[in-house]
Amino acid sequence: MSELVTGDAVVLGLRPARLPSRALALAIDMAVVWTVYLSVSVGLAIATASLDEAASMAIAVASFLLVLVGAPIAVETLTHGRSLGKMACGLRVVRDDGGPIRFRHALVRGAVGVVEILMTFGVIACIASLVSERGRRIGDVLAGTLVVRERVSVGRVGVVPPPPPWLVGRFAGLDLSGVPDGLWLAIRQYLTRMGQLDPQVSRSMAERLAGDLAARTGAPAPREVPPAAYLAAVVNERQGRDARRAFVGAGGGAGAPPGAGALPGLGALPGLGEGAAPVAGAAPAPAPAPAPAPAPAPAPAEGGVQVAVAPEAGGSASRTGFAPPA
Secondary structure (H helix, E strand, O other), X not given: OOOOEOOOOOEOOOOEOOHHHHHHHHHHHHHHHHHHHXXXXXXXXXHOOOOOHHHHHHXXXXXXXXXXXXXXXXXXXXXXXXXXXXXXXXEEEEEOOOOEOOXXXXXXXXXXXXXXXXXXXXXXXXXXXXXXXOOOOHHHHHXXXXXXXXOOOHHHOOOOOOOOHHHOOOOOOOOOOOOOHHXXXXXXXXXXXXXHOOHHHHHHHHHHHHHHHHHHHOOOOOOOOOHHHHHHHHHXXXXXHHHHHHHHHOOOOOOOOOOOOEEOOOEEXXXXXXXXXXXXXXXXXXXXXXXXXXXXXXXXXXXXXXXXXXXXXXXXXXHXXXXXXX
16 A cells, blocks of 8 residues: 555645755764764774874765764664664654665765765755755665654544444454555545545545445445445444454453443444353343334325435534535
């Protein structure tokens, strides 16, 4: 699912870092690297005081390459794009497709960084980052990398909208074992941000995700159900199954209080309601309260045909954001 992009060709879930945060991370890294380099240089100067000028110059060049160039490359390779400054600022270097970087990416970034950061004191890197739409410097462009933000403000974290009531429990028979975690993540990210996308882009992405999900489950998506509502209903079904497994695994199946089948934010969980098979080892549930007397049937209209009053759908649509099919 790495090809899943928005209308602006930005991979979902990646927030490109801008110049202020990158400059702060770079300042922290440079302070640490230069401190180490000066300490190593002083130690080598004292240790090689008896050598000739050519040997001292060779040792100085080697220490420059190893500390100021090799050390950042090694750190980014071993930490998969997280140097000390980036850890402090919540940043990470990733590939253009969102994957972790490797040695060749760190090598290209470090080699180009000698010119655009060390030799020009970061002037070229700052200009390139300001001009670039995603804040990339020349080393990022040549290496095919991107610096993204790992920390997201709690106030910006979206919530997956609940499915429409008329879809709750409809997909209880789907086999969800073949759906990979990457697809679940993409679906959740789409559902939390679909209100921020262009309607045409949102519709095409929903259809694409619904097709991928239907191919993984082996059952075609219902044609009368909108793709976004179908995705929300399947995600709700998976959350319900996870909640039931956690509830039964924690010992909640024995002596569970009445109404445990409905969890906050998930609605009534299919399979724990009326007519469901009892859980092994669970105590018998108390007898249900007597149902209220049914309302009198409406009088037949003219011609012997009963007129059924449709339930009000405005409340459910405002709560879920999905409208029932016409």
